[in-house]
Amino acid sequence: MILYNITINIDKEREFEFVEWMKYEYFPKVMQTGLFFEKRFFRLLQDDNGDGVNFSAQFFAEEMEDLEFFQQKYATVLREEIVDKFGSQFVSFRSVLESVD
Numbered sequence: 001m002i003l004y005n006i007t008i009n010i011d012k013e014r015e016f017e018f019v020e021w022m023k024y025e026y027f028p029k030v031m032q033t034g035l036f037f038e039k040r041f042f043r044l045l046q047d048d049n050g051d052g053v054n055f056s057a058q059f060f061a062e063e064m065e066d067l068e069f070f071q072q073k074y075a076t077v078l079r080e081e082i083v084d085k086f087g088s089q090f091v092s093f094r095s096v097l098e099s100v101d
Helices: 012-032 064-089
Strands: 002-011 038-043 052-061 090-098
Touching: 002 012, 002 064, 012 038, 012 052, 012 064, 052 064, 064 090
Parallel strands: none
Antiparallel strands: 002 052, 002 090, 038 052
8 A cells, every 4th residue: 555645834824725625626636536545634733833734635545556647647737736726835745655564
């Protein structure tokens, strides 16, 4: 099992709008690709003393090939959508993890 994690820091002023956009725009588009079997969305509780709010968007795939296909075919367009929507009011980084159990 592969976990594709996107950690996002969004300005506090845009938090509600961001959460709504993720739930009703971003997540449905990612899941409609059929490449992930589950998604999860978390707000980090630890304060990093910054001005933003941190979130983790997690997508679970059966195989690394599913994630690679997603990255090749869909990821760039979806990244452009979040940049168009929130511009410089967010930063993000991505991690890929593999289950070891």
